[in-house]
Amino acid sequence: MSADLAQALLDAARKAGADAADALVIDGTALSIDVRQGRLEHAERAESKDIGLRVLIGQRQACVSSSDTSPATLAAMAERAVAMAREAPEDPFAGLADPAMLSARRDAEGLELCDPTAEPAPAALEDDARRAEAAALAIAGVSQVDQASASYSRRSVFLAATNGFAGGYTRSSRHVSCVAITGEGTGMERDWASEGRIFQADLPDAETIGRQAGERAARRKGSRKPPSGVFPVLYDERVSSSLIGHLTGAINGTTIARGSGWLRDALGKPVLPAGFDLIEDPLRIRATGTRPFDAEGLPTQRRVWVKDGVLQGWVLDLATARKLGMQSTANASRGPTAPPSPSLSNLDLTQGARSREELLRDMGTGLLVTSLIGSTINPTTGDYSRGASGFWVENGAIAYPVNECTIAGNLRDMLMRITAANDARPHLSTRVPSLLVEGLTLAGA
Template sequence: MTDRLHSLTEALLDAARRAGATAADALAVEGTSLSIDIRQGALEQAERSEGIEMGLRVLIGGRQACVSVSDISARTIVDVAERAVAMAREAPEDPYAGLADPDQIARSWDLAALELTDPAAEPSAKALEQDARTAEAAAMAVAGIRQVEASAGYSQRRMFLAASNGFAGGYARSSRSVSAVAFTGEGTGMERDWAGEARIWQADMPGADSIGALAAERALARAGARKPATGTFPVLFDERIANSLIGHLLSAINGASVARGSSWLRDALGQQVLPKGLSVIEDPLRPRISGTRPFDAEGLPTQRRVLVENGILTGWTLDLATGRKLGMASTANAARGTSSTPSPATSNIDLSPGTATRKQLIGQMGTGLLVTSLIGSSINPTTGDYSRGASGFWVEDGEITYPVNECTIAGNLRDMLLSMIAANDARAHLSTRVPSLLVEGMTLAGA
């Protein structure tokens, strides 16, 4: 399956050597995707795309350059290598750029154990259309829903990475998805919400009817939304959007931000950044999960690691270059596309679950805001100051009372993360598993 991609990367490396590169790596990616969109009962779009793309990174000493193309002819491969080498000779010197040492690279992995590719046949366009129509019908069957937009899709992506240090490896990944957006009300009183699911293995997908019904339920719950009170209140981030808070933490411990000195956690290594009892774990080897990968974009073997242990920040997220700049070893977190050099990025993330249900946290918060949707973003990456538009539900005396919209929540991420209380409702199939999170004392700007 990846033999052609392997041959292409080897051809790129050979051309780079002949063009004068002292080191190089090559990435070839081939993908197929099929998507179906249904709107107001009609087939709005049916799209299939297939393509292949190659990227070559060359190094001449500490100078590097990247070039990507979608033409895989022999002449183009030669031209790409010559162009990349010419660009590298004009690039600024980077003392931290370079490939992994041969003793660092991954030598073996068990793709079968990771289950990244569905053994079932690719679904037909008709089967995907039926999924979308089933989701639409289930939502429209709910009284009060005026319109539904439903989609279904399937994709398979294959990649192969090879480098002049001896690394060579590739894998494939598949995904099937169904989603629906339901609308209720009219004009300025119109409200909408959505539901969606995606899985690597098609057999793991829930029924499309359950997805449409959930979208309808969520949309109807938003009818009659109004602005909440202004003041300082506890805010409960629903499981659907709670991963954004941990996303801000992950951005702050990214080695690229730390090396630039632009992270609000740049001096926090070894310090308490979450409440005691909460840990953040990265596991890039979870089977059938979208973020799983046996090696990173520099050919280093991936492994489970603890980023935050019992509330204490234990390390940064590093690729080779940021690790060298910070005087540390890479954490095998390099990611890249065909047109870019490697940069640090995490894969599958888990936040320790709490013991309370979401309902129990709603009861515990008393009066405050349950946030189910976030809009826009104003995050200061250097100070951690946080401000976002939000909508959700107002809670009085531990009970949801009415839907709210057009409000802003604000605080500082360091304070917010240290005050978090986690629920136990994270969904097991997600790449980032974060439960609902209760944050005390945020500023709300509403009515």
């Protein structure tokens, strides 16, 4: 059905006068259940089919989208897109892939992206949420649960283009999450736990997730501001990937093609300490970021973005690669409403030899960050400032919980001073362990 619909969009585009076109069909089902105080608070089921069409006339392009798949709508979409493209400014870098570049893989066979078992019943999701809430409330010090949730989704994507590409795949996901609160009034503190997997059988039980949320919240009771000064900061594994996210954002081809970004002059230079690699594997089995081909039909493959600390390349789609005089790295992604843009899939940062507890012991006095709030990042200079909460560490041991503090530094300097733990969770798409960063400025009490 999706293949036929995509082909119908392409036929309509050709009939309307497009020189070239690609079509995206997304068919999805999502079910979510929220529980609070032992009662069902919210239940939602959504079934959707979204279609997107990009047409090209010479070097001009336009995108249109709809959720109506009737033949009349397809024809109207194509006509509107062609009319828009004729009025659009020329883009010398727009265009489909050469057929010789296209991926031979047209599906996700063998990658285990979709659980073949039946969709869970709403009652089963509600039971998961109730059990998570009850487990959190059973923890001493937890005053209430803000929300316990369980959800399921299944999403099919099909891409077709006039250059001959046609392929698609389906992915599924199951999630359970819980947010617990300790204390009352202005002394309330919260923390959370959440787990998601592609396969229901891989998901931890709801009690484990709820208990973890409760224990985390209870440890935050009595939080206060830490001292101000320059201290080492240990980013817990739950938040450490944000640091690497700033790095990958700075090497995105869209940023580099504009001539901006705090790493715009860093190609072939150290951006991490020696010994660190940052590797992308878009073909990892049972990983949520896996994609058998990119949004322009190019074959995805394993790439080393940082090798022994040195930056190896930019993250590119076809347009940014053409603008920079390079080859696409097959990192295009897109939705139905816009043309492709570069993005990354599954990432692995080199892990260290020591545990998080060993890094805590060795850091002496400083801050363990378990939550980040807000973000002020200068995209040109890499100057960094974020609100944070977590735990104050003295003599290598956690002393007390902290809140309402700010961490400041410069990302280029910070990333060159990281030490990695060995605690990255293996099931995550982005696997980054806890990271110790020396010499950051804290603004607290």
